[in-house]
Amino acid sequence: MQLALGHQTTGRFCGGNKLLVLFLFATLQIYSIAAQRSCYQCQGINCLRSTYKSVETCSNGVDICATVYDGSTIQAQGCLGNLAKHLRTKCDSDDADDLPECHKCNENLCNKWAADVFECVQCDSSSDSKCSNNVDALQPTRCPISRTANMYCFATKDGNRVVRGCTSTLEEQRACLASEKCEMCDPSELGSCNGVRADGGSGGGGGNNNSTSVPPTEKPQPSAGPTIEFSIASCWVILVAYLCKLL
Known part of the structure; x- marks a missing residue:
C-alpha cells in the first residue's frame, strides 16, 4: 500500500515537473518571438527610392540589422542573415574600422545611417x-x-x-x-x-x-558583431535545460 502510494506521489511530482517544463518552454518561445529584431529592408534600386519603405523581421533573436554600401550608394538593407552572400562578405569583420561599406547594429530599426565616412x-x-x-x-x-x-x-x-x-x-x-x-x-x-x-x-x-x-x-549606435546578449530569455534556456536534466 505504501509502495503504491509512493509511486502515485512520485508520478504526480514528475507530472508536475513536466508541466512546469512545458510552461517554461512556452514562456521561452514567447520571449524568443519578442526578441526577434526588426530591420529596414531594401534591395538594389529600391534603396534609392525615397518613397520605398519596408521592414522585415529577422528569423531568430541573434540576427542583427545591416546596411551595405557601394561607396555612398546603398546596395541593400535588412537582417544580416537574409542578405545575399556576396553582400554579407562586406560585413565579415567585427571591427567597425574595417567596415567602410557596411554598418551593423543590434537594435530594432537601427540600420538607418550612412557609411561611417x-x-x-x-x-x-x-x-x-x-x-x-x-x-x-x-x-x-x-x-x-x-x-x-x-x-x-x-x-x-x-x-x-x-x-x-x-x-x-x-x-x-x-x-x-x-x-x-x-x-x-x-x-x-x-x-x-x-x-x-x-x-x-x-x-x-x-x-x-x-x-x-x-x-x-x-x-548612431556603433557597429556590432553578431553577439548573443545575455538576457532573460537566456536565463530561461539555462533553467529549462537544468530541469530537463533532473527529470
Missing part, C-alpha cells in the same frame, strides 16, 4: 552657440541614410543663425544650390568639411535653408 558637423546656433563661434569644438557625427546617389554636408547662415548638417534628399540639395546663404561639401573628400567659420572661408556648396526635413539627432 559620411560624417558632418550637425548643429544649430539657436540652441548651441558653438555652431557659429567655436565650431572647432564640435565633433562630426554620422549622417542618416541618403536616398540619393551622393551625400553632402551643408552650412547655412541666415542673419545671426548658423545651421550645419547633412543633406539626405535631392530636395535639400537643390534648395541649397539655389540659395546664396547655403554651402555644400563632400565629407568623403574632407572630414568635417562643413565646419567652416560662419564669417568666412569655404566649405563647399550645399545644404538647405528652407528644408522641412529634419534628420535624426541621436547619435
Whole structure:
C-alpha cells in the first residue's frame, strides 16, 4: 500500500515537473518571438527610392540589422542573415574600422545611417552657440541614410543663425544650390568639411535653408558583431535545460 502510494506521489511530482517544463518552454518561445529584431529592408534600386519603405523581421533573436554600401550608394538593407552572400562578405569583420561599406547594429530599426565616412558637423546656433563661434569644438557625427546617389554636408547662415548638417534628399540639395546663404561639401573628400567659420572661408556648396526635413539627432549606435546578449530569455534556456536534466 505504501509502495503504491509512493509511486502515485512520485508520478504526480514528475507530472508536475513536466508541466512546469512545458510552461517554461512556452514562456521561452514567447520571449524568443519578442526578441526577434526588426530591420529596414531594401534591395538594389529600391534603396534609392525615397518613397520605398519596408521592414522585415529577422528569423531568430541573434540576427542583427545591416546596411551595405557601394561607396555612398546603398546596395541593400535588412537582417544580416537574409542578405545575399556576396553582400554579407562586406560585413565579415567585427571591427567597425574595417567596415567602410557596411554598418551593423543590434537594435530594432537601427540600420538607418550612412557609411561611417559620411560624417558632418550637425548643429544649430539657436540652441548651441558653438555652431557659429567655436565650431572647432564640435565633433562630426554620422549622417542618416541618403536616398540619393551622393551625400553632402551643408552650412547655412541666415542673419545671426548658423545651421550645419547633412543633406539626405535631392530636395535639400537643390534648395541649397539655389540659395546664396547655403554651402555644400563632400565629407568623403574632407572630414568635417562643413565646419567652416560662419564669417568666412569655404566649405563647399550645399545644404538647405528652407528644408522641412529634419534628420535624426541621436547619435548612431556603433557597429556590432553578431553577439548573443545575455538576457532573460537566456536565463530561461539555462533553467529549462537544468530541469530537463533532473527529470
